[in-house]
Amino acid sequence: MTPDALPARRSRRFAAVAGPTRVVFLALAGVILIGWALVAADGGQFLTLENVVGVQQRSAALGIVAVGQTLAILAGSLDLSVAYLISLTSLVAAETMAGQDSGIVAAIAAVAGVSVLVGLVNGLVITKLRVHAFIATLGVGLIIKGIVDHLYDGPAGRVPETFQHLGYDRIGPVPVSALLWAAVALTAWFLLSRTRYGYRVYAVGGDVEVARLSGVRTDRVVIVTHVLCSLCAGIAGLLLAARLGAGAPTVGTDGGYDLESIAAVVLGGTALAGGRGGVAGTVGGVLLLAVLDSVFNQLEVNSFFKDVVRGVVIVVAVAVYARRTGLLRGRRA
Amino acid sequence: MIGIGKSFLGVRVLGEVDLVAAAGEVHAVVGENGAGKSTLMKILAGVHPPDEGTIEIDGRGVSFGHPLDAQRAGVAIIHQEFNLLPERSVAENVFLGREPVRRGLVDRPAMDAATARLLGELGEDSFGPRDPVRHLSVAQQQVVEIVKALSLDARIVVMDEPTAALAEHEVDLLHRLVRRLQGRGIAVLYISHRLREVFDLADRVTVLKDGRLVTSAATGELTPDGLVRLMVGRDLGSYFPPRATSAGETRLRVTGGGNDRLRDIDLELRAGEILGLAGLQGSGRSALAKALFGAEPFTRGRMTPVRPRTVREGIAAGIGLVTEDRKAEGLALRQSVRDNALLVARASGRGRRDGVRELLERVRLVPPRQDREVRYLSGGNQQKVVLAKWLTVAPRVLLFDEPTRGVDVGAKAAIHDLMRELAGEGAAVMMISSELPELIGMSDRIVVLREGRISGTLPAGPSEEAVMRLAAGEVAA
Numbered sequence: 001m002t003p004d005a006l007p008a009r010r011s012r013r014f015a016a017v018a019g020p021t022r023v024v025f026l027a028l029a030g031v032i033l034i035g036w037a038l039v040a041a042d043g044g045q046f047l048t049l050e051n052v053v054g055v056q057q058r059s060a061a062l063g064i065v066a067v068g069q070t071l072a073i074l075a076g077s078l079d080l081s082v083a084y085l086i087s088l089t090s091l092v093a094a095e096t097m098a099g100q101d102s103g104i105v106a107a108i109a110a111v112a113g114v115s116v117l118v119g120l121v122n123g124l125v126i127t128k129l130r131v132h133a134f135i136a137t138l139g140v141g142l143i144i145k146g147i148v149d150h151l152y153d154g155p156a157g158r159v160p161e162t163f164q165h166l167g168y169d170r171i172g173p174v175p176v177s178a179l180l181w182a183a184v185a186l187t188a189w190f191l192l193s194r195t196r197y198g199y200r201v202y203a204v205g206g207d208v209e210v211a212r213l214s215g216v217r218t219d220r221v222v223i224v225t226h227v228l229c230s231l232c233a234g235i236a237g238l239l240l241a242a243r244l245g246a247g248a249p250t251v252g253t254d255g256g257y258d259l260e261s262i263a264a265v266v267l268g269g270t271a272l273a274g275g276r277g278g279v280a281g282t283v284g285g286v287l288l289l290a291v292l293d294s295v296f297n298q299l300e301v302n303s304f305f306k307d308v309v310r311g312v313v314i315v316v317a318v319a320v321y322a323r324r325t326g327l328l329r330g331r332r333a
Numbered sequence: 334m335i336g337i338g339k340s341f342l343g344v345r346v347l348g349e350v351d352l353v354a355a356a357g358e359v360h361a362v363v364g365e366n367g368a369g370k371s372t373l374m375k376i377l378a379g380v381h382p383p384d385e386g387t388i389e390i391d392g393r394g395v396s397f398g399h400p401l402d403a404q405r406a407g408v409a410i411i412h413q414e415f416n417l418l419p420e421r422s423v424a425e426n427v428f429l430g431r432e433p434v435r436r437g438l439v440d441r442p443a444m445d446a447a448t449a450r451l452l453g454e455l456g457e458d459s460f461g462p463r464d465p466v467r468h469l470s471v472a473q474q475q476v477v478e479i480v481k482a483l484s485l486d487a488r489i490v491v492m493d494e495p496t497a498a499l500a501e502h503e504v505d506l507l508h509r510l511v512r513r514l515q516g517r518g519i520a521v522l523y524i525s526h527r528l529r530e531v532f533d534l535a536d537r538v539t540v541l542k543d544g545r546l547v548t549s550a551a552t553g554e555l556t557p558d559g560l561v562r563l564m565v566g567r568d569l570g571s572y573f574p575p576r577a578t579s580a581g582e583t584r585l586r587v588t589g590g591g592n593d594r595l596r597d598i599d600l601e602l603r604a605g606e607i608l609g610l611a612g613l614q615g616s617g618r619s620a621l622a623k624a625l626f627g628a629e630p631f632t633r634g635r636m637t638p639v640r641p642r643t644v645r646e647g648i649a650a651g652i653g654l655v656t657e658d659r660k661a662e663g664l665a666l667r668q669s670v671r672d673n674a675l676l677v678a679r680a681s682g683r684g685r686r687d688g689v690r691e692l693l694e695r696v697r698l699v700p701p702r703q704d705r706e707v708r709y710l711s712g713g714n715q716q717k718v719v720l721a722k723w724l725t726v727a728p729r730v731l732l733f734d735e736p737t738r739g740v741d742v743g744a745k746a747a748i749h750d751l752m753r754e755l756a757g758e759g760a761a762v763m764m765i766s767s768e769l770p771e772l773i774g775m776s777d778r779i780v781v782l783r784e785g786r787i788s789g790t791l792p793a794g795p796s797e798e799a800v801m802r803l804a805a806g807e808v809a810a
Contacts, residue, residue, distance in 0.1 A: 202425075203418055203421070207418055210429075213400050214429040215401035
């Protein structure tokens with residue numbers, strides 16, 4: 001029926017599926033090389049232990065949030081409340097621990113509870129009240145912000161020494177926080193590629209109506225996805241509390257975790273409209289942003305210029321993906 | 334299904350409809366657009382709950398709250414617009430929503446194997462379970478839908494206009510697949526506007542009109558003319574309006590036109606004439622229409638009065654294109670009838686903005702209301718709005734790409750009349766249609782394309798064989 005499609009099929013499939021992920025890791029390798037050359041030309045050393053650890057540590061919190069964001073975006077949704085939720089959970093964690101080791105378990109449980117609750121609200125508002133995810137999660141985020149701003153005007157609570165290990169310790173060259181990130185990413189990858197839930201995320205994000213008519217309970221998928229996304233934000237909140245030794249009402253928004261996590265996901269080749277992409281690309285996207293940061297820091301580049309370059313990188317990457325899918329589509333007449 | 338009734342927002346769309354289908358029967362459901370066929374089928378598939386009436390499968394009463402309930406009861410529906418995810422593989426689509434699991438994890442090998450087995454049973458070897466659906470042709474995607482139905486162990490398969498988007502030779506393949514389903518003792522409910530295939534394929538025909546049952550009879554008891562009368566409730570007489578008596582001046586001429594899909598195109602469109610463009614799927618028919626219009630312009634050759642390089646130039650030269658896919662390319666679905674009718678006039682800054690009402694009456698939109706969102710209109714009415722959109726700028730050349738696809742018999746006749754009327758007023762008309770009887774009935778001259786070239790030109794009223802021979806080349810003669 002399409003004789004021209006047969007011989008080229010294998011290579012095209014490779015280009016399409018592995019495409020964006022491959023592109024982002026190639027870009028990552030490229031940036032490391034260029035950064036290494038630039039820093040060396042500047043008389044510095046790029047691939048030092050300190051630097052590698054720094055990149056990992058800087059990316060861990062964003063990486064964990066971005067994994068959650070990947071799930072939301074794949075399901076055709078998105079979550080703008082993550083930054084506010086991170087602030088809230090950092091406070092919940094530090095206040096519950098109150099400097100006592102005995103409070104750690106209770107703190108983790110409290111953070112999980114708060115995250116699940118916020119995720120449920122996000123998911124229910126989107127599915128049952130039929131509010132677009134952009135507005136729903138923005139609204140929930142503002143509600144959280146209002147509550148946090150009312151109760152706190154500065155850092156509060158205290159995280160015990162034991163728990164601060166999470167933020168600063170490392171095993172060899174690998175920080176504990178990076179391991180936590182890896183665990184979160186692997187869990188998400190496993191869910192997406194090996195479980196029914198994952199298949200349904202792709203289906204709902206690909207086309208809600210198709211999923212519904214195939215018997216998928218689409219509302220449930222969206223709600224579960226938002227709960228998982230919020231849980232990821234909660235984990236990031238715990239991590240940041242461990243770093244700071246306290247909770248802070250602006251730690252999430254100062255880090256720009258909402259838009260930056262979305263940028264990392266899209267940079268990783270996941271379609272903003274949902275249904276296509278994956279966690280691997282997101283990991284690449286986060287690392288790419290972190291390495292860029294590291295290069296600029298070492299070269300002591302003006303921070304405004306930094307933002308310009310990041311913006312260019314994100315736009316160019318997405319334009320490249322659009323072109324590739326466009327070429328593939330164009331072959332189908 | 335006994336005494337089924339359904340209302341949407343207080344409008345009764347279906348009342349007291351009975352439908353009985355036997356195992357191993359191909360049961361055609363026919364009626365004009367808006368007759369309630371699709372609603373009836375959606376009730377059967379659990380998409381909408383019925384307001385009244387009961388559904389029984391194998392003698393047992395069932396009620397569906399969700400499409401999943403219907404699936405479990407053995408009802409599979411193949412919608413007109415496919416329900417496939419282009420980004421996912423064939424197997425993932427087939428088992429969507431009910432992926433096999435082993436120890437809690439999706440059992441991908443089992444999924445692929447089951448899909449491969451079903452593809453094999455259907456004799457389909459042009460693609461495999463792991464190919465992404467995005468790379469499949471329309472006909473192949475339909476096979477995926479059928480495999481999906483089979484994997485459900487469906488006892489009832491509903492096909493909603495399965496041949497609307499297929500080329501002639503693909504239709505034969507589909508009919509063979511339907512026969513296989515029938516052979517497995519599956520009841521096939523087959524919705525179609527093509528009367529010929531109803532008579533070729535169906536054992537029984539149920540006719541709906543205005544949401545009510547007209548009749549249900551064995552196909553042998555009906556004649557094509559009789560069936561049309563039942564569907565529209567009146568005699569359509571001859572199918573096609575009379576031809577033009579003579580062609581006028583040349584409105585558009587191409588010599589040696591070509592681009593990456595077309596070669597050596599010599600073509601003349603004359604005032605008052607309807608030129609039919611025939612060819613197999615992929616022969617470049619739509620590409621030619623788009624080249625003339627400037628959407629995918631010619632890169633070689635001469636064209637008079639101008640060779641449009643962009644759509645704006647095409648429109649400025651008085652050329653209009655009624656595209657093949659009206660939902661994706663012809664209409665802004667969420668906008669009103671009025672906004673759609675004025676799309677071209679507003680974009681090009683030409684033409685009139687008043688008199689939309691007269692225009693809508695002229696294209697026979699029923700009811701001619703301007704404020705409704707276009708997505709709520711039937712296919713036939715949508716196509717009329719597309720036409721109105723072009724009439725605002727009074728084009729000198731109008732190109733129609735499959736103008737009556739998925740349009741009911743009544744609206745089809747109205748569109749045919751309108752095309753002839755426009756030609757009579759001095760427009761040059763070109764028409765593409767995969768339905769040969771329509772093309773032959775309408776055209777004053779037929780140009781046949783094969784692999785991007787013109788393989789021949791035929792005078793009015795050729796035989797279907799003559800057209801097919803030119804379209805397929807010697808091989809398939």
